[in-house]
Amino acid sequence: MEVAQILCMNKGGGETSYARNSSLQSKIISDSKRITEEAVESLIITFSNNNDTTSVISIADLGCSSGPNTLLLVSDTLNLIYSKCKRLTYPLPEVQVFLNDLFSNDFNYIFGSLPEFHRRLVVENGGEVGPCFISGVPGTFYGRLFPKKSLNFVHSSSSLHWLSTVPEGLLEGEEKRRMNKGKLYISPTSPRSVLEAYGRQFKSDFWKFIKSRSEEMVSGGRMVLSLMGRKSIDPTTPDSCHHWELLAQALTTLASQGLVEENKIDSFNAPYYAPCMEEVKEEIEKEGSFMIERFEAFEVEWDGFASEDENGLKILTRGQRVAKTIRAVVETMLESHFGGHIMDALFQHYGTIVQHYLSNNRTKYTNLVVSFVKK
Template sequence: MEVMQVLHMNKGDDENSYAKNSKVQSKIISLGKRINEEAIMQILCSNIPDIMGIADLGCSSGPNSLSVISEITDVIYAKCRELGRPTPELKVFLNDLPSNDFNFIFGSLPAFYDKLKKEKGSEFGPCFVSATPGSFYGRLFPSRSLHCVHSSSSLHWLSQVPAGLESNARTAMNKGKIYISKSSSLCVLEAYSLQFQKDFSSFLKSRSKEIVPGGCMLLSFMGRRSTDPTTDESCYHWELLAQALMSMVSEGLVEEEKVDSFNAPYYGPCAEETRLEIEKDGSFSVNRLETFEIDWDGGVDDVDTTSGAASRGQRVAKTIRAVVESMLESHFEKDIMDELFRRYGEMVEGYLSKTGTKYTNLVISMVRN
C-alpha cells in the first residue's frame, strides 16, 4: 500500500464525507486551543515580524480546515491591538497529501476572507492562503520561513506500513489483525515503534530547518497514557474493525488472506516515547506536553435511537469510515464498505455499552531553539 496515494479523508460533503463526520477532530482542536494561544502570545511578546509564516500540516478538508487558522488570526489581532502595533502580513500554508480534497477548501476561502474583513476591518494586515501538497515527513518550505507550525489529528499516520508488515510480505506476521492487538507478536510491536521513531525524527528534522529560532510548533495527535501499546485506549477501535472484517471472512464475503496482509499505517505513541524523540533531535524545547481524553463519538449527547437518530456506534463508525475508507477500498473491494461499517457500528455499540474506553490525545507545544 502506497500511503501517499491512498491515504485521504473522504472527499466532498455527502453522508460519508469527512466534512460531515469530523466532530472528534473538531473536539481535539478545541482541547488544544488554550495551549495554542499561549504559544502564539509568547512569540508576539518577544517579536512581531513584518511578515509571519504559518503552516497547518495535515489540514484535510471540511469545516475544521480553516478553523485553526481563524483562531490563530484572532490571537494575532488581539495581541497586536493590545500592544498598539500593526498586524503582520500573514502567509498561511495549508498542507496535506496530494490526494487531499483541496478544492473543497478553496471553495470556502471567500467566506473566510469575508469573515476576516468583517470582524477585523482594514487595520488587519493582508492574509494570503495557499496550498502546499506533500508529505510532512520531508521538507515542504524554505529554510527559516515559518513562525508557527500547527498540526492536529495527523501525526498518528505513518509514512508507510512498518517494514515486514507490508501487503506483499512473504509471511503474514499479524494474522487476523490490522493493527497492534493483545495477540500481536513482539516483532509487530517493535516494527510499529521503529516506524514511528523514524517518521517522527524525519518530521522534526524537516521542521527544524523551516521554523525560525523562537518560532513555535503546536502538535496534537492520537496517543496513549500507558507505555503498553496493546491497551484498549490505544488500539481497540482497530481491534473491532478487524473483528468486523473477520466476521465477513467467516461468511465468505472477504478473503482471509486480504485481512492478514492489511496493516494500518498508524501509531499512537505514549508521551514518554514522543518526548524522547524530541530530546534526541535537540532542535526544540518542550513547553507543554499534555494528554486529554476524548469520547469515541466526540462527546455527543446520547440520543433516542428510536427516533431515527444515529446511535453512538453508528456515529463512531461514520467517523472512522470517513478517515480510513480510502485505504480499505484500495486493499479490499469498494462494494463491501457499507456492510463492513454496518457491522463495525454494531460492534462498537456493544463495546461502548459495557466500557468507558476513550481516545487519548497528546497535545505538545514546543519552541525552536
C-alpha cells in the same frame, strides 16, 4: 504501498465525507486550544521584542485535510494574532498561511470556501484585519515542504499518528509468514516483533518530521502538535488500539459470510501508530533543535461528543457516530485493499459492534498535545 497513495479523507461534502464527519477532530482542536493560544501569544511577544512588528508571520498547518476544521484552525489563529496585536497597539502584521496535506487531498474544497472564510474573518474582527495570504502546499510532512528558516508557527492536529508507510518487519522468515494475522493494527495478541516494528517506524517518521521542521522554522518559532497517543508505555492498551480491534472483528464477520477473503485481512496492516509521551519526547530530544514548553495528554470520547445534528447525527447511536467518524478517515485506504463493495456492510456492522462495546466499556482515546520552541 506508500501511504501518500492510499490515505485520503473522504472528499467533498456528502454524507460520508470527512467535512461532515470530523466532529471528533474538531473536539481535539478545541481541547488543545488553550495550548495553541499560549504558543501564538508567545510568538507575538517574541515578534514585538525583536522590534519585528512589520514583518510577515508565516504559519503552516500540516495535515490540514478539507473540511470545517481546516479553516477553523486558521481563523482561530488569525483572530488571536489580531486581538493580541490590537491590545498591544502593534500594527496588524501580514500573515502567510500554508495549508499542507498529501497530494490527494481535496484542496479545491478548501479553496472554494475561502471567500466566505475571508468575509467571516473581517466581520469577526470588526473590519480590522491585516493582509492574509492563504495557499495550499501538497506533499508529505515527513520531508521538507518549505524553504529554510521561513516559518514562525507550525501546527498539526490529528495527523501525525499516520505513518509514512506500513512498517517493515511484519513478515517473518524466507517464506514471508504474516505476523499479525486477523488483525489490522497492534493488538494484545500481536507478537512482540509486530509491536517493535510499529514503534521503529513511528520513531523514524517522527524524527524526519522534527528534523524537517527544524530546518524550516526560525529561531524562537513555535510549534504545536496534537496526535492520537496512549497513556501507558504498553502499545496494546485499549485507548490506543481497540477501535482497530473492533474493525478487525467486523471484517472477520464479513469473511465468515463470504464477503471478504480471510487472507485479505491477514495482509492488511494500518499505517498508524499511537505513541506514548516517552516515545515522542525521546525523538524530540534526540533531534535536539526544540525545547518542549508543554506536553499534555487528555481523553476524548470515541465519537468526540458530536452535539449538533446538522448531519442528522443525533438520531444515530454512539456506535453509528463512531463508525461514520472512522469511515470518513479510513474508507479510501480500506477500499483500495478490500474493494468498495463491502464498505456499507462493513461500517454498518462496525457501528453495531462499537455500540455494544461502548455500552459495557468506558474506553476513550488518548490525545497528546505538545508545544515547543525552536532553539
